[in-house]
Amino acid sequence: MKSFVFKQKFKVPQSAIDALNHVNNVTYLQWCLDIAEAHWISKTDEKMREQYVWVVLNHFISYKNPSFLGEELETQTWIENHEGVKCERHYKIIRINDGKTIVEAQTLWCLLDAESFRPTKITDEIASLFT
Numbered sequence: 424m425k426s427f428v429f430k431q432k433f434k435v436p437q438s439a440i441d442a443l444n445h446v447n448n449v450t451y452l453q454w455c456l457d458i459a460e461a462h463w464i465s466k467t468d469e470k471m472r473e474q475y476v477w478v479v480l481n482h483f484i485s486y487k488n489p490s491f492l493g494e495e496l497e498t499q500t501w502i503e504n505h506e507g508v509k510c511e512r513h514y515k516i517i518r519i520n521d522g523k524t525i526v527e528a529q530t531l532w533c534l535l536d537a538e539s540f541r542p543t544k545i546t547d548e549i550a551s552l553f554t
Contacts, residue, residue, distance in 0.1 A: 426553035
């Protein structure tokens, strides 16, 4: 079911740099979470966001190349598949100037009812938002 790819570009800020003078590994994970949220917000209205919330079940991240202060990066995300209450979201972070992949990642998310915090089935309405 791979969905369209949602993309965002940005420059690496000083706050992302660690003692080795490159982007801290934990920062990449935060950028993945940030683009997942931005993708969800871009496809839903406030009513839907008040009705449902997502929680992470697990992350897998593969670090391919370092990135550095001031570099322009593009974060990409898409839904690879979903079943029941679970959704597999993929990510890629690339460096714009040379096209190198910096990070590849995936997260298994679970959809919850925002009121009860109980897992809830991903409806066709929700799934269709990402095709």
